[in-house]
Amino acid sequence: MALNIQTFKTRSLTAVVFVIVMLAGLLWSKWSFIILFSIIFVGCWMEFVKLVRKIHPYNYPPYLFLGLIYITMPILMMLYLGFCKSYINDRYDDPNQFMYSSIYPCAIIFSIWINDTMAYIVGSLIGKTPFSKISPKKTWEGTLGGILLCIIVIGLLGHYIVIAKTIETKHWIAIAAICAIFGTVGDLLESKIKRMADVKDSGSIMPGHGGFLDRFDSLLVATPFVWLYVHLFMGY
Secondary structure (H helix, E strand, C coil), X not given: CHHHHHHHHHHHHHHHHHHHHHHHHHHCCHHHHHHHHHHHHHHHHHHHHHHHHHHCCCXXXXXXXXXXXXXXXXXXXXXXXXXXXXXXXXXXXXXXCCCCCCHHHHHHHHHHHHHHHHHHHHHHHHCCCECCCCCCCCEHHHHHHHHHHHHHHHHHHHHHXXXXXXXXXXXXXXXXXXXXXXHHHHHHHHHHHHHHHCCCCCCCCECCCECHHHHHHHXXXXXXXXXXXXXXXXXX
């Protein structure tokens, strides 16, 4: 029991520090945003290389190109979303002026956090049907419950929060759905890679929570699809 309590304390403390660092990086300034995601990129890339070397110790270089796309493109797209025009348009004469805004990056990250949390809660309470052999703890009930509750919460926040109200609620609902669905895909993809490498965690940078890829696997897959939606359907 003492070990479980200590583990819980470690995970809780790490989670608090993680949230503070993420919010500070997202909200402080454009430079903190750039630095934050530069660190995330480097951390994810180093862990991916380590995993690929475990999977293909004698023939891993060809896979590094795919890994570079897997990791670099979502970072680049997050930067675009962070600087794309949004609710601050009406403060400037030029509607095409690009200014830093954390509204889309925050929406993506909050959607993923809400989906993961709700999926865990729903799955723990009523989950019975296994979702995938790749991740045995996931259930269909938890997965669908997480997606639905993520859409509801983000939709309500987008509708009632003043900053977000300048973007139509239907777009927040779409972004939440994209993040929840493709975030789950990202989680399964990373689980598959770890299983192939025969490791539990991608790294140990965050005590009790694993490494960079363990924390940002959903973000890496969800971000390009949010970028496509914003670019194609919102005209940014």
